[in-house]
Amino acid sequence: MSTMWTTKLRKATVEKFEPQDVLPDDQPSYVASWIYVFGVLTLASLLVIIVTGFALTTKGIAWWHTSNVGHFVNSAHLWSVEIFFIFMVVHLWGKFWMAAWRGRRFATWVTGAIAFLASVATGFTGYLIQTNFDSQWIATQAKDGLNSAGIGSFFNTLNTGQSILLHVSLLPLVVGLITIWHVILVRRNGVVPPLDAKEIAGGGM
Amino acid sequence: MRSTTMDPKKGRDMVFLAISLDHPAKFFNWGFISISIPNLIMIGIIFVLFTLALVVPFPSHEKTKGE
């Protein structure tokens, strides 16, 4: 058995997947409901959020106040966030009623839940950096809750510079990594079978 | 019409078909619950999409044999 770190890492990661599992071109026949598209819709929404966010990043945080194009991009960023949460909640409801955590898929549920929470936090910092009245309001109100829990001692909602960096670098990275992990787990464990699915004759375990 | 609460825009004006939402929201009140109509619409869309996803038939496909 190799003691090389590289070999160990490869065995623990890449070798756990067959190419057919990573990008399958078939799926179990029980995947036959529109509820299944809400995961990919959430993912697609996240991509649109990121792309519109990139566009805002290239021109800075005040761009949208003085440019019609900038305002349009900001609008796209805001609405993509709204539909992102709509799709994610429908996806969550579907997964709950399917008890999709069965068969060692608890980690998939956990990463999904944390992705939701991280998205809420990312959205919150987004509202803080609008640099308008809404930002001022949310910052001055939210600080009280955060201060009461001691979080305000290192996350200052009134410090726009900090909020910008959190929103544009740290938090999207967190959301991105958790999402990737979540999708990897889905690919690795496969789509959860129906509740009370019978063992398929001749299929083996 | 675009909001006029901010400074005049620089650059070429791009005209969009726009429905102005720059007016106070209406609220739905029931006991201690008070939801803005826009938020209620968002939440309503979630319920509608979830219901549709459950009941709308999914197109059937040819099955391949099990491996």
Added chain:
Amino acid sequence: MSKERNVDLAKWSGPKRPYDLVKEFTIALLVVTLVTVGLAALFSSPDERAVTLQDWSMKSPTDFVATATGELAGTTISAAYGAPYNKASEGLALGPLKIQKWAGVTIPVNPAFDFVVDPLTHSKDAAAPAALSQWNGASADQQTKWATDYSAAIEKAKGDYTMVAASESFGPVPVMATALLTEAQTGLLDGYLTTKASPFPSDFTGPLLFLADGVYLDDLGAAQHLHGDQWGMMNETGSYPGQSWLWLFSLWYQVEPFKSSDNADIQIFAFLMFLTLCFIFMPKLPFINRLPRLIPIHRLIWRRYYKENNL
């Protein structure tokens, strides 16, 4: 929780059908892009202009003067806040847990000095230097008495400092407050408070804390239904949807015992942390994890499978 069934764990070896994952993602991306662009073009996004100290002082000079006086008296929200700004109070507590206090003063703010006394050293008001000299030469107790007396007189005059007759018991406070008002109305105060720490401002703690101490900003929030007890956390300015996903956080501020609790913020925060853990560990929660069986929505989702397999 029922024992894991083999078929749940095993790789599916039953019937499959071709499915184009990349095509599905591409279609989803197209749909989302079109919907986003459509909504953005139709409805745009809200942009209520930020409020400056100049705006505040011009639109509500009486509130500005009353607030400046309150800073000197140590009675405003930030003057009496506690951590992370100062040690004026112990802050909120969850029973014996004084988390706010324990987190320490990491963003030091002395409202009387930072918002009033220091900016006045740049005032163009001819009476300001003498007033400051009188203020700085007095004891802390004398300073508090002057400011408190003037604060009480303003309150008695229904918040209108112009209706308060001059009195020696107010010391230099009236001159200081009105000199600060002038400084704010000319825009100098915004510039000074914003660039005090650095000529490249990115931290607006000073001006925002000062602004939030007044009634003016508060009233603007109330008019837009943004207050905590108006489910404000979920709401947005105008008729735009807000952060409706914050409903479970906003809810508790509307109900007892939190609604009338002085420590509502930390109590609700702690309760939310508990609910968050419940959400993350939902599959492990007894009864909750049985709900999918008790309310068989899954029979709709997998109706074709159940029909084909006579289940």
